[in-house]
Each structure stands twice: as C-alpha cells, then as structure tokens.
Amino acid sequence: MDKNVIETEITMGTVHSAAIEPYRVRLFVEDEIVKDAEITVGVNHRGVERIMEGLPVEKANSLTEKICGICSGVHLWNSVLVAEKGLEVEIPERASYIRIIVAELERIHSHLLYLAHGNEVLGHETFSMRLFYIRETVMELLRMIGGNRVQYGVPIIGGIRPRAELDEMKVQKIREGIDYIRGKVKEFADRFTSDTMIMSRITGVCPLSRKDALRLAVTGPTLRATGVEFDTRKEMECYDPFEFDVITQDDGDVKSNLFVRVFEVFESAKIIKQALKNLPEGAVVDRSWEMQDTDITKSYVEAPRGTLYHSYALEDGRVRNVVIRTPSIANIGAMQYALIGHHITDAQLGIVQCDPCFACTDRAIEIIKRR
Amino acid sequence: MGIKSYARARAIHAMLVYTGGCNGCDIEIVNAVFSPKYDAEQYKIFLTWNPREADVLIVTGPVTKQNKKPLKEIYKAIPEPKLVIAAGACALMGGVYKNIHGDIPSEEIAGPVEEIIPVDAKIPGCAVRPEDVLARAVSALPKLLEAK
Numbered sequence: 001m002d003k004n005v006i007e008t009e010i011t012m013g014t015v016h017s018a019a020i021e022p023y024r025v026r027l028f029v030e031d032e033i034v035k036d037a038e039i040t041v042g043v044n045h046r047g048v049e050r051i052m053e054g055l056p057v058e059k060a061n062s063l064t065e066k067i068c069g070i071c072s073g074v075h076l077w078n079s080v081l082v083a084e085k086g087l088e089v090e091i092p093e094r095a096s097y098i099r100i101i102v103a104e105l106e107r108i109h110s111h112l113l114y115l116a117h118g119n120e121v122l123g124h125e126t127f128s129m130r131l132f133y134i135r136e137t138v139m140e141l142l143r144m145i146g147g148n149r150v151q152y153g154v155p156i157i158g159g160i161r162p163r164a165e166l167d168e169m170k171v172q173k174i175r176e177g178i179d180y181i182r183g184k185v186k187e188f189a190d191r192f193t194s195d196t197m198i199m200s201r202i203t204g205v206c207p208l209s210r211k212d213a214l215r216l217a218v219t220g221p222t223l224r225a226t227g228v229e230f231d232t233r234k235e236m237e238c239y240d241p242f243e244f245d246v247i248t249q250d251d252g253d254v255k256s257n258l259f260v261r262v263f264e265v266f267e268s269a270k271i272i273k274q275a276l277k278n279l280p281e282g283a284v285v286d287r288s289w290e291m292q293d294t295d296i297t298k299s300y301v302e303a304p305r306g307t308l309y310h311s312y313a314l315e316d317g318r319v320r321n322v323v324i325r326t327p328s329i330a331n332i333g334a335m336q337y338a339l340i341g342h343h344i345t346d347a348q349l350g351i352v353q354c355d356p357c358f359a360c361t362d363r364a365i366e367i368i369k370r371r
Numbered sequence: 372m373g374i375k376s377y378a379r380a381r382a383i384h385a386m387l388v389y390t391g392g393c394n395g396c397d398i399e400i401v402n403a404v405f406s407p408k409y410d411a412e413q414y415k416i417f418l419t420w421n422p423r424e425a426d427v428l429i430v431t432g433p434v435t436k437q438n439k440k441p442l443k444e445i446y447k448a449i450p451e452p453k454l455v456i457a458a459g460a461c462a463l464m465g466g467v468y469k470n471i472h473g474d475i476p477s478e479e480i481a482g483p484v485e486e487i488i489p490v491d492a493k494i495p496g497c498a499v500r501p502e503d504v505l506a507r508a509v510s511a512l513p514k515l516l517e518a519k
Contacts, residue, residue: 014437014438015388015438015441015445016420020389020401021389021394021397022438043435043438044392044432045435045437046435046479048468050475051471051472051473054474055471055472060473063471066468068393068394069397069498113402116402129406130407132402133406133408135402135406136408148498149399149500149501150396150398319473359391
C-alpha cells in the first residue's frame with residue numbers, strides 16, 4: 001500500500017449531532033474516500049414482538065402502532081389484516097376505502113418528511129422549512145380523521161373505528177388539502193429542478209446499482225429508484241379499484257431517490273382523489289366476526305418505505321409467534337453499499353437517501369448461516 | 372438580572388435526546404415545533420445538537436438500557452444552570468413498552484427518565500402535541516432564568 005495514503009476510521013454515534021436517531025456508523029476512510037462502511041443498530045431495541053406474545057389480539061394490534069411514529073398507521077393496518085385473513089373476516093367496502101385514504105395520506109407525510117430532511121442535510125434550510133410547512137396540512141388532516149397527529153389508529157378488526165368515519169365536510173376538507181399539497185409540491189419540484197447548484201450536488205452521488213439492490217433485498221422507493229418496477233400495492237386486492245402508476249427512476253443515486261418520492265406524492269394524491277370520488281355508502285365496521293384459533297398467517301403491505309411483513313397465529317384470542325419485518329431493515333444494506341467509493345462529505349447524504357427509520361429497524365433478527 | 376441570564380433570556384438553546392421511543396415525539400418536536408407553523412424560534416428557543424451549547428434538554432423515549440449511559444453523559448456535558456424536560460408518555464412512565472406485556476415483560480427498558488436524571492418539567496401525550504410542548508417549555512423557562 002502507498003505510504004502516503006492515510007487510513008482512518010471515523011465513528012459517529014450512537015448519539016450524534018448529525019443524526020437525530022441513535023445509530024452507529026463506522027466509516028473506513030482512505031484519503032477522504034470511504035472504503036467501507038458499517039451501520040450498527042440495536043440501541044433502541046424495545047422488543048415489541050416479545051411483549052406482544054400472549055396479548056389479546058386487539059391489544060397486540062394497537063401495540064404494533066407504537067413500532068414507528070412515522071408509518072404507525074401502516075403497521076396497525078397490516079397487523080389487523082393478519083387477523084382478518086386468519087379469521088376470514090370480510091370488511092365493508094367503505095372501510096377499505098377509508099383505510100387506503102389514511103395509508104396514502106401517511107405516505108404523503110412520510111415522503112414530505114424525507115424530502116425535508118434531505119434538504120436539511122443538503123444545507124438548503126429554506127426548502128426544508130417550506131416542506132415541513134406543507135407537511136403540516138397532512139398532519140392536520142390525519143388529526144381530523146383519527147383524532148391524533150401521530151398515532152391515529154384507524155383500522156380495527158372488521159373495519160375502521162367509527163370515529164374515523166368520513167362525513168361530507170371531512171371529505172371536502174381532505175379534497176382541499178390534497179389540492180393544496182399537490183400544487184405546493186409541484187411548485188417545489190419546479191424550483192428544485194431548476195436550481196443547477198442543487199442538481200449538480202445530488203446527481204450521481206452515492207448510486208446503488210440495480211444488481212446490488214436486488215442482491216441486498218432492498219424494498220420500496222429505494223428499490224424503485226434503481227429501476228426495478230416493484231410495488232406491493234399492485235399485488236394487494238384492496239388497491240384493485242384504483243388506477244396508479246409505479247414510479248421508477250434509473251440511477252439509484254440521491255437525485256433518483258428524491259424524484260421517486262416527489263412523483264409518489266402525486267400518485268398518492270391521485271389514489272386519494274379516486275377514493276373520495278367513488279367512496280361507497282354503508283357501514284364502516286362489521287363486528288359479527290367470531291374468534292377462533294388460526295395457523296400462522298402472513299400479510300404484506302406497502303409501507304412508505306417498502307414492503308412490510310407481519311405474521312402471527314391466534315390461540316384462545318391471544319397472539320402467538322409474532323414476526324415483524326420492517327422495510328428499513330432491508331434498506332440498511334443499501335445505506336452501507338451506497339457509501340463505498342464516495343467522498344466522506346457525501347456519507348450523510350448517502351445514508352439519508354435510503355430513508356432511514358431506526359425505530360422501525362431495531363427488530364430481533366436471527367442470522368442463519370448457509371452452507 | 373445578571374449578564375448571563377440577560378443573554379440567556381434572548382437565546383435559549385434546546386437539545387433533543389432520543390432514547391428509543393417510536394420516533395413520533397421526536398418528529399413532533401423537531402419538525403413541528405421548530406418548523407414554520409408552530410415556530411418556537413419566535414419565543415427565542417433554538418434547536419441545537421451540541422450539549423455544551425444547550426440550556427434545555429428535552430428527553431423523549433423510554434430510555435433503553437443501552438441508552439442509559441449516553442443520556443447520563445449528555446446530561447453531565449450540559450453546563451449549569453440546566454433544565455430537563457421529559458416529553459411523551461414513554462419518558463414519563465415507560466409508555467407501552469414498559470407497562471403493557473403479554474407473557475414476558477420487556478427487559479430492554481431502563482426508564483422512565485426520572486429514575487436516571489432529574490426532571491424539571493413533564494409533557495404528557497402519546498405522541499406529544501406541539502401546542503403542549505410550546506406551553507410547557509415556555510412555562511418552565513423562569514426556573515432557568517432565575518438561576519444565578
């Protein structure tokens with residue numbers, strides 16, 4: 001090795017000023033170029049699966065909502081879907097539509113948070129603050145529907161909470177809110193793309209190749225940014241009545257990641273518009289189901305960050321063998337690979353581009369050695 | 372009023388520590404309270420990530436065992452006088468992670484925050500409402516300003 005090249009290790013975390021959430025990054029740097037990266041999680045492991053074991057199913061469902069504060073609604077929705085699949089509960093169509101409206105509102109707020117956080121890391125605080133301001137509209141809509149800004153808890157087994165029923169006034173408010181967000185995000189996207197400084201800063205930075213993305217089992221917008229057309233929503237029955245496109249970009253760099261999220265906000269707005277237009281009449285909850293023992297049932301849902309997996313069995317109305325796989329845990333691999341070979345100043349951007357959420361990520365995992 | 376409290380009354384720096392909650396309270400505090408809609412900066416409260424610069428420590432989350440030591444060290448690093456605000460149900464009493472369980476209780480939680488560092492003010496809620504954060508933070512400030 002060349003003696004003039006200085007090899008150092010830069011460690012960040014677990015509590016660090018550059019990262020809001022606690023995680024540990026080790027960057028092995030040669031001449032300001034990252035040669036290897038290692039991300040360690042485990043600091044905020046709370047063992048939600050373990051404390052869910054043996055709880056009544058309704059209680060266990062509401063506990064899944066506390067896994068993540070960004071995609072709380074999707075966790076609850078998926079957990080409820082597992083129970084409904086196992087118990088073969090048919091839910092009213094209106095409930096299914098309202099669940100989708102909430103899930104898409106959540107996707108919009110998660111993507112706006114991502115864009116705002118990305119801009120903060122880029123050093124563009126004006127855009128960041130504007131996006132946070134736009135995001136407040138979604139949060140207020142969610143508060144209106146569910147009664148809380150973060151843990152709104154809309155789905156229950158058999159439908160949705162009657163509190164979350166949408167009347168004419170609420171429908172009108174959601175419509176206005178969506179129009180406002182769509183207009184504002186469009187303005188943001190126009191200004192963002194016409195800014196040559198920003199575009200040159202984000203183009204070609206920390207790309208992830210399609211091959212690596214598939215090998216690392218990356219999911220969600222991070223996978224779609226590398227050009228793979230995969231969206232769990234297209235495989236879910238409840239999304240059948242809606243027409244929307246799966247957004248893909250080609251490069252897998254920061255630019256592609258940002259663009260995928262911007263376009264997905266428009267697609268989500270499209271889905272909400274369709275849902276509000278064709279909202280079926282009728283009851284929102286069907287409580288006539290009966291508890292019985294089930295085998296382990298699986299369910300997949302497209303969370304804002306990718307495919308979310310929940311599975312459990314029911315025994316005397318209690319939950320057994322809980323497994324939860326969050327999308328962020330797959331995307332950790334993408335974070336590590338995207339950094340290699342790039343400048344140390346891009347490292348934070350490379351981590352943020354994969355939309356990290358370490359509250360979701362800290363799951364108990366078992367590593368199985370393959371022969 | 373001494374020169375220190377005079378200066379401090381015009382720029383109070385709050386630091387947020389995340390100790391293993393669900394992210395909800397943190398995002399509410401960082402992105403709602405310090406963003407244009409609620410705008411804590413109009414009350415001269417600024418966000419910092421440096422403990423040596425901070426006057427107020429806002430703690431969220433139930434404090435997992437791994438986070439106990441860093442939290443203590445951050446508390447030590449903040450210069451006197453200092454104020455600790457525990458925000459959210461997890462920080463106040465351990466939240467769902469400590470108090471709800473099926474067959475096996477969680478072994479990961481060392482909290483609530485009160486058992487680890489002294490707490491001056493508490494904000495209830497799961498997740499905290501931005502209005503509550505502002506009201507409580509502003510009402511706790513005299514204690515900080517009266518200290519010599």
